[in-house]
Amino acid sequence: MTTARRDTYTPETLLSVAVRVFNERGYDGTSMEHLSKAAGISKSSIYHHVSGKEELLRRAVSRALDELFGILDEEQACTGRAVERLEYVVRRMVEVLIAELPYVTLLLRVRGNTVTERWALERRREFDRRVAELLKEAAGDGDVRADVEVRLATRLVFGMINSIVEWYRPDGRGMGAREVADAVVQLAFGGLRKAGGARG
Amino acid sequence: MTTARRDTYTPETLLSVAVRVFNERGYDGTSMEHLSKAAGISKSSIYHHVSGKEELLRRAVSRALDELFGILDEEQACTGRAVERLEYVVRRMVEVLIAELPYVTLLLRVRGNTVTERWALERRREFDRRVAELLKEAAGDGDVRADVEVRLATRLVFGMINSIVEWYRPDGRGMGAREVADAVVQLAFGGLRKAGGARG
Secondary structure, eight states, X not given: OOOHHHHTOOHHHHHHHHHHHHHHHOSTTOOHHHHHHHHTSOHHHHHHXXXXXHHHHHHHHHHHHHHHHHHHHSHHHHSSOHHHHHHHHHHHHHHHHHHTHHHHHHHHHOOSSSXXXXXXHHHHHHHHHHHXXXXXXXXXXXXXXXXXXXHHHHHHHHHHHHTHHHHOOTTSXXXXXXXXXXXXXXXXXXXXXXXXXXXX | OOOHHHHTOOHHHHHHHHHHHHHHHOSTTOOXXXXXXXXXXXXHHHHHHOSSHHHHHHHHHHXXXXXXXXXXXXXXXXXXXXXXXXXXXXXXXXXXXXXXXXXXXXXXXXXXXSHHHHHHHHHHHHXXXXXXHHHHHHHHTTOBOSSSOHHHHHHHHHHHHHTHHHHOOTTSSOOOHHHHHHHHHIIIIIOSBOTTSOOO
């Protein structure tokens, strides 16, 4: 059944090509024909690996979701004061976003037209809820400001983090994941104003 | 030349229908046929008002850009310490974004495939530069933290603000422009951590 040509393609390399094409053309705008051309293999070879483009989407967003949910099980996300755990989670979110840039980009662009997309949106909402709970706990501890509603604060911090996919380019200006993660943590937790400066 | 039917449509109402359709289908995915159906008038009636869909796009993004650049000419954006002016500009950006939600949404989704889109991107970059200069000035005054690079901080704050178009719905949960603007200013300038709390 197998041919030399097909063997050069693993499910992993096919997935990375598919994610690139989905991000370029949009998931709705991508056909199996597009994937076949981009991968340089026949459609039947693709069907040897996966049942269709929706399976590729599911695998791709699963990779991003698994990495994101994985953060919540890491030791520093589970022990210590809620505000420290939250800060850790925010830092790791930025690191995961940059390490898995195409996968997280795809996840953030999911719209909800298919079963897989709706499932991905639900998982994203679940992740948001988990982080919002951490923020709520930190507010309960008196460690974060109480004048911003938790749900709104979560949305704004996620907005800041997620916007990174719009401009971050791995081989761009040499800015590393660490530098971006530091900046996000400093802004989200400390704000722009110099500590000790007047605050309205 | 004019008919009663055509007269019920002003360039303004046509524009608001076009913006809605552009946001729903994407600018590239919108044809004059789509606009004609959504507006309930013939294509030739549309051509009576505008030269084509690119003119509608230009008018729509111009409206958003004019409002945004207008902020920079407002008195509180021009007088006082840079950090105060910056805070004022951030607050007003949120207010403009919410007041002109469909127009700013369209502006933020522009991709650069046509002359008008490239012009809009260039204007957005110019606006970003103006705000970045204000942040640089505030850093020079010693009023904002110096440990986050200006360009990066600007991107992250804009990311936070621009993300509002993804979830804000005017008739949603009753959250007003004021509440959202307050939250953005408090987060961007003060951060999540309670003032006076320990900072790493």
